[in-house]
Amino acid sequence: MNILEFADVSFSYSQKRFVAQMSFSVAEGELVGLMGPNGAGKSTILKLAAGLLSPQKGNVLVGKQNIGSYSGKERAKLVAYLPQILDLQAPFRVGELVRMGEYPQEGSQALCVEEALHLVGLYGKKDTHLAELSGGERRRAYIAMTLVQGARVLLLDEPMASLDIRYQFDLYKLLKDIVREKGVSVLMSSHDIGMGAMLDRLILVKGGMVIAQGDPGTVLTDKTVQESYDLNESVGAYMETNRTICRAFAFAGV
């Protein structure tokens, strides 16, 4: 069953159209990637899905209902959005941050703070300041907040940016666990085409339009990547190297 659906959605900030007649869906318990070159509209798509932006045409449906029709609290129980850059200066401790996920729930949260911290591997860092965490740990702390929030759809804007391979490994493992164990759906943007094999499904976008979508192995061909990123050279060797890394991840249980 689809939890998130874009139905013929168009959006423009001014004269320039950023998303044009876009249609796709995300099923429950699915890890979906959004890839494409800079300016393709990935962040705009995520903000539309989060209800931060309203489409000029078409509908963004969450649980078969227009995202704009939900109250703030109802929306927060369904959708959580994490921007690419998480505030380094946020003056909270890990436990304080994760507890904020309880705000929309009023005592009926999907997961208690301790469980969420355990799931993201930060149980021992409840009283640590966010500023003292590494980039990967900080992102995991914010993900723990969204788990307590009980959101059915997690929208992540380039969560792997600036993370080294170890933290990318940890984060993919965490997202796969959440998808498998909690039935949460994840829609995440990424620039790392080589990591496409880690996803359940991939949506390739360019100029605010969907170029291809489906199984990552089918979508990410030399031809689609060249077309999407305006490349003249073959990227086959680059992608093969990354496939090897993905196989190593798979071997390690991710």
Next chain:
Amino acid sequence: MKRKNGYPVLVAASLCLASLCIIVISVASGPRLLNPFSMDIETCRMLLAIRLPRTAVALLMGGALGASGAILQGIFRNPLADPYILGISSGASLAASFGLLFGISLLTLSVPILAFIGAIATGAAVVVLGHDRKGLQPERLLLAGVGVGFFLSAVLMLVMTVSVDDGLKRAILWMSGDLSMVDWGLVPVGLLFILTGFAIALIRRKGLNALTLGDDIAHSLGFNPTKERFILFIAASLMTAAAVSMGGVVGFVGLVVPHVVRRHVGSDASVVLPLSVVAGGTLLCFADAIGRTVAAPLELPAGIIAALIGSPYFIYLLGQKKA
């Protein structure tokens, strides 16, 4: 930095105990030392008419400024935000100075009421200027406050430069946080506005926490950032306007007290707001007690003393953070 679970409770208990001790010291100290446990009628009269209202005003002012600072630093996500950076004090100062310099008392409007009107009018102007089609943006609101503040300060300096009135010294003292002229008359209305602002802020404490994480995450947690920012800004403006109208301009407390409180108990607004009230009130009360004692019979403005006491401690805390 890791803290044990009971640490914030210990800090809160110690602060409340220190506050009680300082209230007793403040009531007892002055040009003439009073023993609150052994008093004659004349001493009682002095206590009720001078020392108690002054202590009450210092507590209320300091508390209001501490809480306002905590709110504004959260909604602007800026550690330098305080009740005065938004021009509210400049508006109050200009209006009050007109009253003090030109003896304006239109329809029995006194200096505190003029200050309150000046503060609220400035706050409203800043909100209007800080609003664009996306809503109440923190950067725009902050810049509007700074711009309006500089403009009003310039007008104030111009008015003071051309003035030769006796009210000039009184105006300067008023702008340094001088509490020597306060009485019970201002306390009930001031208390009402401060309690109203504080109650609004406490009710909206979750929104304040969420705004501290940024508008996108606040929205993701189910809040409307523009609405939350507007309501919290009104709460901070009410408290600042009431504080300024009761005892003049006191800087520093609103800027530094929330930082010191957060340093000890974390940043959850449910804890920071009430403790900023207690810490701000205690600091100003202590500063006022020192100001009227150290150079008696000369009185030094509480605002100046608060900055002199608090700044070294703040710098010490900054040094510790670096280490």
